[in-house]
Amino acid sequence: MDINIIASNILNPQILFYFLGVAAVVLKSDLDIPQPLPKFFSLYLLLSIGFKGGVELSKSPLNDSILFTLLAAILMAVVVPIYSFLILRTKFDVSNSAAIAATYGSISAVTFITASVFLQRLGMEFSGYLVAAMALMESPSIIIGLILYRLFTSGKSMEEFSWSELIREAFFNGSVFLILGSLIIGSLTGASGEESLKPFIDEIFKGMLAFFLLDMGIVSAKRIKDLKNAGGFLIAFAILVPLLNAALGIGLSALLNLSEGDAFMFTVLCASASYIAVPAAMRLSIPDANPSLYVPMSLALTFPFNIIVGLPLYQSVINLLWS
Numbered sequence: 001m002d003i004n005i006i007a008s009n010i011l012n013p014q015i016l017f018y019f020l021g022v023a024a025v026v027l028k029s030d031l032d033i034p035q036p037l038p039k040f041f042s043l044y045l046l047l048s049i050g051f052k053g054g055v056e057l058s059k060s061p062l063n064d065s066i067l068f069t070l071l072a073a074i075l076m077a078v079v080v081p082i083y084s085f086l087i088l089r090t091k092f093d094v095s096n097s098a099a100i101a102a103t104y105g106s107i108s109a110v111t112f113i114t115a116s117v118f119l120q121r122l123g124m125e126f127s128g129y130l131v132a133a134m135a136l137m138e139s140p141s142i143i144i145g146l147i148l149y150r151l152f153t154s155g156k157s158m159e160e161f162s163w164s165e166l167i168r169e170a171f172f173n174g175s176v177f178l179i180l181g182s183l184i185i186g187s188l189t190g191a192s193g194e195e196s197l198k199p200f201i202d203e204i205f206k207g208m209l210a211f212f213l214l215d216m217g218i219v220s221a222k223r224i225k226d227l228k229n230a231g232g233f234l235i236a237f238a239i240l241v242p243l244l245n246a247a248l249g250i251g252l253s254a255l256l257n258l259s260e261g262d263a264f265m266f267t268v269l270c271a272s273a274s275y276i277a278v279p280a281a282m283r284l285s286i287p288d289a290n291p292s293l294y295v296p297m298s299l300a301l302t303f304p305f306n307i308i309v310g311l312p313l314y315q316s317v318i319n320l321l322w323s
Contacts, residue, residue: 012117012118012121013206013210014114014117014206014209014210014213015114015213015307015308017210017211017213017214017217018213018214018216018217018220018304018307019217020214020217021213021214021215021216021217021218021219021220021221022217022218022220022221023217024217024218024221025217025218025221025222026221031218032218033211033214033215033218037211037215038212038215041208041211041212041215042110042212042276043174043178044208045109045110045113045205045208045209045212046109046178046179046182047178047182047201048182048200048201048205048208049109049112049113049116049131049179049182050131050135050178050179050180050181050182050183050186051182051183051185051186051193051194051197051201052128052131052186052194052201052202053128053129053130053131053132053134053182053183053186054128054131054182054183054184054185054186054187054188054189055128055186055187055189055190055191055193055194056127056128056129056131056186057128057129057131057132057183057186057187058128058186058187058188058189058190058191059128059190059191060127060128060129062129065256065257066127066129068256069129069130069133069256069258069262069266070129070132070133070136072252072256072266073133073134073136073137073266073269074136074137074140076105076137076245076248076249076252076269076270077105077106077107077136077137077138077139077140077141077144078105078140078141078144080101080104080105080141080245080270081101081102081104081105081141081144081145081148082101082105082144082148084100084101084104084105084241085097085098085101085145085148087237087241088100088101088237089152091233094148094149094152094153095149095153095286095288095289095290096289096290096293096294097148098145098146098148098149098152098286098289099145099149099279099282099286099289099290099293099294100234100237100289100293100294100297101141101144101145101148102141102142102144102145102146102274102278102281102282103141103273103274103275103278103279103282103294103297103298104141104241104242104245104273104298104302105140105141105144105145105278106137106138106139106141106142106273106274106277106278107134107137107138107269107272107273107274108272108273108274108275108276108298108302108303108306109134109138109179109276110212110213110216110303111268111272111303111306111307112134112265112268112269112272113209114209114213114307114311115264115265115268115307115311116265117206117209118311118312118315119261119264119265119315122315124260124261124264125261126259126261126262126264126265127259127261127262128186130262130265130266130269131179131183132180132183133266133269134179134269135176135179135180135183137269138176138179138274138277138278139176139277141274141278142277142278142281142282142285145278145282145286146285146286149285149286176277216299216303219299220296220299220300220303220304221300223295223296223299223300224296224300224301227292227293227296227297227300227301234293234297235301237297238273238297238298238301238302238305239301239302239305242271242272242273242302242305242306242310243271243310245270245271246267246268246270246271246310246313246314248270249263249266249267249268249269249270249271250263250267250314250317250318250321252266252270253266253267253318254321260318260319260322263318263322264314264315264318267314267318268306268310268311268314271306271310271314272302272303272306273297273298273302273303274298275295275298275299275303279291279294279295279298282294
């Protein structure tokens with residue numbers, strides 16, 4: 001792995017703002033991002049990346065290669081929570097195992113967005129349809145997690161559960177709906193739509209990402225305290241499982257003959273974990289699972305690991321193999 005790429009990633013202004021947020025908590029500063037600004041930053045980033053992905057999608061017609069990649073994305077979103085659940089069951093009860101497994105079967109849109117900026121700094125591009133892959137990977141793990149919970153919890157009847165509510169939560173929660181809606185609008189309006197929204201979705205994008213990562217740094221530093229009693233198993237899981245998922249992503253990318261940029265972004269999706277959509281669904285659907293386990297695992301461990309170490313690591317491995 002090229003040390004210059006690592007240094008370049010860490011010295012990225014957006015990443016440094018993440019560290020500034022962490023430092024604010026460590027040094028007990030009163031720095032804070034007042035609500036509802038963090039939610040607005042999140043909505044803006046989802047809208048922007050979804051719209052730009054739709055514009056790119058309009059430039060490249062749907063073909064077999066794209067369809068197979070989307071199917072591979074859905075496959076990862078189904079398989080990862082299953083084997084994660086089996087690993088977690090060696091240490092934890094069904095509720096917490098299912099919630100954590102669902103979290104790691106889904107994706108982090110912000111990690112994807114940060115990776116797109118990282119790729120841009122390297123002068124590389126990726127295909128817009130991967131935004132669709134991101135949207136498709138967010139929801140299946142919620143359903144798989146709930147199925148595992150129902151199957152392995154004694155005394156629980158599958159009939160007692162409202163599948164219509166689960167499917168609605170999985171596919172129509174705010175983040176998925178906004179990504180898909182923005183993707184569709186971008187693909188329908190194409191280059192003319194991109195030009196009309198360029199000042200909003202392009203020129204201020206990196207500044208908004210810096211604000212969002214500043215808030216993520218503050219939240220992550222506060223959440224890390226929740227893992228003190230979790231032990232080394234969950235800490236190792238939060239690092240090693242994303243690495244395993246990344247390896248699977250690289251292997252699938254090679255099988256699908258993806259370009260280097262597309263392989264990198266697909267791998268990042270496979271390696272990330274949800275800390276917004278899935279935790280919200282788990283709190284609603286598996287209330288006896290402990291949020292102080294699965295939220296800080298994804299937010300305070302996997303997220304910073306991926307944006308600091310994971311991105312340059314995955315890119316270096318892909319660059320070596322593709323070369």
